[in-house]
Amino acid sequence: AQKVTQAQTEISVVEKEDVTLDCVYETRDTTYYLFWYKQPPSGELVFLIRRNSFDEQNEISGRYSWNFQKSTSSFNFTITASQVVDSAVYFCALSGINFGNEKLTFGTGTRLTIIP
Amino acid sequence: ETGVTQTPRHLVMGMTNKKSLKCEQHLGHNAMYWYKQSAKKPLELMFVYNFKEQTENNSVPSRFSPECPNSSHLFLHLHTLQPEDSALYLCASSQDALADPYEQYFGPGTRLTVT
Numbered sequence: 024a025q026k027v028t029q030a031q032t033e034i035s036v037v038e039k040e041d042v043t044l045d046c047v048y049e050t051r052d053t054t055y056y057l058f059w060y061k062q063p064p065s066g067e068l069v070f071l072i073r074r075n076s077f078d079e080q081n082e083i084s085g086r087y088s089w090n091f092q093k094s095t096s097s098f099n100f101t102i103t104a105s106q107v108v109d110s111a112v113y114f115c116a117l118s119g120i121n122f123g124n125e126k127l128t129f130g131t132g133t134r135l136t137i138i139p
Numbered sequence: 140e141t142g143v144t145q146t147p148r149h150l151v152m153g154m155t156n157k158k159s160l161k162c163e164q165h166l167g168h169n170a171m172y173w174y175k176q177s178a179k180k181p182l183e184l185m186f187v188y189n190f191k192e193q194t195e196n197n198s199v200p201s202r203f204s205p206e207c208p209n210s211s212h213l214f215l216h217l218h219t220l221q222p223e224d225s226a227l228y229l230c231a232s233s234q235d236a237l238a239d240p241y242e243q244y245f246g247p248g249t250r251l252t253v254t
Binding site: 027032060065066067068069070073114116127128129130131132 | 142143179180181182184227229231242243244245246247248250
């Protein structure tokens, strides 16, 4: 069975601070995908990143960076120089390679509030 | 209209009512999905349609009935719901549920309250 744990239910930081959202996963698959989605107040989930389990290189996209560590089964997400527009609920998710059998498993989300 | 749209955005219904949720995608995708988002629970996949064929039914009660008349439209028909069915229902689409299901584009959701 697959499981995604986002232990931080809510985080608040002051604007311009850096913040890291934690994600820990469990899977028996040797090959899998990890994702982060952002859900702003408007409701729709916005795809941020997909990471293949073969690729442990960290990724940076502007102010966003992701740290994938297979040894600790973690896929953490860092926002540097946070902005008010970053306020949202962020979901980490996991999927096996065969989507028909291994559906996308989401964590419970972390509500991030950026204080102006 | 662009992206994925859902109507209505909010719905309040009694347990004996029948209503339908509508989702439309303008992305040229071939796969569509229904998710349920309850407070403090992980997002739950309900149904998957790929090229208008249902490929996944995640043990959803029969009071939820999906319909996919074409690749651009997806409905969720609701009848005799329970209060615990109150949630945000999200629709998503992707290019192909089998070849590349992962980059899904989500609609804004329908906030459903069952009284």
